[in-house]
Amino acid sequence: MRVGLILSEAFTGLRRNASMVISVVLVTFVSLSFVGAAMLMQMQIGTMRDFWVDRAQVAIYMCTSISQAATCADGVATQEQLDQVSADLEGDALAPLIRDVRFETREEAYDNVIELLGEDYASVVTADQLNETFYINLVDPTLADVIYEAFNGMAGVEEVKDELQYLEPLFSALTIATYLAVGIAVLMLIAAVLLIATTIRLSAYARRKELGIMRLVGASNRFIQTPFVLEGVFAALIGSLLAGGAVIAGIHFGVNGYLRQRVEFVTTWVGLDEAWVVIPVLIVIGVVLAALSAGFAIRRWLRT
Numbered sequence: 001m002r003v004g005l006i007l008s009e010a011f012t013g014l015r016r017n018a019s020m021v022i023s024v025v026l027v028t029f030v031s032l033s034f035v036g037a038a039m040l041m042q043m044q045i046g047t048m049r050d051f052w053v054d055r056a057q058v059a060i061y062m063c064t065s066i067s068q069a070a071t072c073a074d075g076v077a078t079q080e081q082l083d084q085v086s087a088d089l090e091g092d093a094l095a096p097l098i099r100d101v102r103f104e105t106r107e108e109a110y111d112n113v114i115e116l117l118g119e120d121y122a123s124v125v126t127a128d129q130l131n132e133t134f135y136i137n138l139v140d141p142t143l144a145d146v147i148y149e150a151f152n153g154m155a156g157v158e159e160v161k162d163e164l165q166y167l168e169p170l171f172s173a174l175t176i177a178t179y180l181a182v183g184i185a186v187l188m189l190i191a192a193v194l195l196i197a198t199t200i201r202l203s204a205y206a207r208r209k210e211l212g213i214m215r216l217v218g219a220s221n222r223f224i225q226t227p228f229v230l231e232g233v234f235a236a237l238i239g240s241l242l243a244g245g246a247v248i249a250g251i252h253f254g255v256n257g258y259l260r261q262r263v264e265f266v267t268t269w270v271g272l273d274e275a276w277v278v279i280p281v282l283i284v285i286g287v288v289l290a291a292l293s294a295g296f297a298i299r300r301w302l303r304t
Contacts, residue, residue, distance in 0.1 A: 020195075020198070020199040020202065020203075021199065021231070021235045023195055023199075024192065024195050024196055024199055024232070024235040024236065024239065024290075025235050025236075025238045025239040025242070026239070027188060027191055027192040027195055027239070028192045028235070028236045028238075028239025028240060028243070028286050028290070029239040029240075029242040029243050029246070030188055030243075031185055031187075031188030031189045031191070031192050031243075032185075032189075032239060032240055032243035032282045032286055033243045033246045033247070034181050034182075034184050034185035034188060035182075035185040035189070035243075035282060035285065036243055036244070036246065036247040036250075036278050036279075036282050037181050037185075037247075037250065038178050038181035038185055039278045039281065040247065040250070040251075040270050040274060040275070040278060041174060041177060041178045041181060042178050043274050043278075044174070044269065044270045045171060045174045045175060045178065047268045047269070047270060048167075048170075048171070048174075048266060048268060049167075049171060051267065051268045052164065052167050056141055056162070056163045056164035056167070057135045057136055057137055057163050058135075058136045058138065058144045058147045058148070058160065058162050058163070059133055059134070059135055059136070059160070059161045059163060060085060060133065060134040060136070060147070060151050060157060060159075060160050061131040061133050061157070061158045061159045061160070061161070062077035062081070062082065062085070062131055062132040062133065062134075062156055062157060062158060063075065063076055063077040063081075063131075063156050063157070063158045064076060064077075064106075064128065064129055064130060064131055064158070065128045065129065066129050067131075067158045069158045069159065071153060071154065071155050071156065071157055071158065072156070072158050074155070074156075076128070077132060077156035077157070078156060081154075081155060081156030081157075082132065084154075084156075085134060085151065085154070085156070085157065086101075086103070086134070088150065089101055089134065089136065093150075094146070094147070094150060096139075097138055097139055097140070097143055097146060097147075098136055098137070098138060098139065099137040099138060099139050100136075100137050101134055101135070101136050101137075102134075102135040103132070103133070103134055103135075104132065104133045104134075104135065105132055106127040106128065106130050106131070106132055107127055109127070109130040109131065109132075109133065110125065110126070110127040110130055113125055113130065131158060141164060144162040144164065145162075147160065147162075148160045148162065189285075192239075192289065192290075193289055193290075193292075193293040194293075196232045196235070196236065196289075196290050196293040196294055196297070197293045197294070197296065197297035198297075199231070199232070199235075200228050200231065200232055200293075200294045200297040200298050201297055201298075203228060203231060225295065225298045225299065228294055228297075228298040229291055229294045229295050229298065231294065232290040232291065232293060232294030233287055233290050233291050233294070235290065236286040236287055236289065236290030237283065237286065237287055237290075239286055240282050240283040240285070240286030240287065241283070243282050243286070244278075244279035244282055244283065247275050247278055247279060247282070248272065248275050248279075251270065251271060251272055251274075251275045252272075255269050255270060255271070256269075256271070
């Protein structure tokens, strides 16, 4: 009976403060949508980083006939210089760090360029202008600096490049976007907490005579507080569920329906599996913040 009475009081409060409840729902919905977006963006960054780090290579470009580097003063890299690089890669110092090595000849590089750019460039680009290249996959891609230090400045080597460095600006931009989403979400959550507290105080004030009677007949503070806490929790729960729906809609229409077809260089995207991880977190955040805010507000009101 007490449970039924508490729930009845909570729903009565929701009906009396419908406009404020709608405001709480909307603010919670927007704020938690930003939280969900930030979580999905961070998951996307992690997924992309794992994918590209595993495939990123360190490239050792050997000198060509048109190389301008100081190490290419003698012209095209000789067979001895190629053999020296190959031997160093297979040596005891570097071999444990390397997963595999692929050597690309000038002819293979030329064929790849023509395939990429088209036959119109066959008369513009010649094979002797292209580098012979060692492509190296490391066991631990974070140790690319070791390869750089070992071969940078070696005679016959034009340049040593870590391909992962080209992706760092993209990861940095996505991380900044995540921070912005988190910042907006925090501000909106603060607004939601304050709005919930204000709603509870107004609801308590509107029922001040009823609360006075309940105190006179010996009702405990917990019994009085619980309906008000439930009001905030119900409103926040609705907003959390709407935010969860927004997350699923974002994955379905934004990621699967738009980005997958238009951003072709990214082959791994977050999906519904990640969404079902995010949604329970959003619900917990919304419910816990609402319960704490409402509980604090009604406790302070009862003390006055």
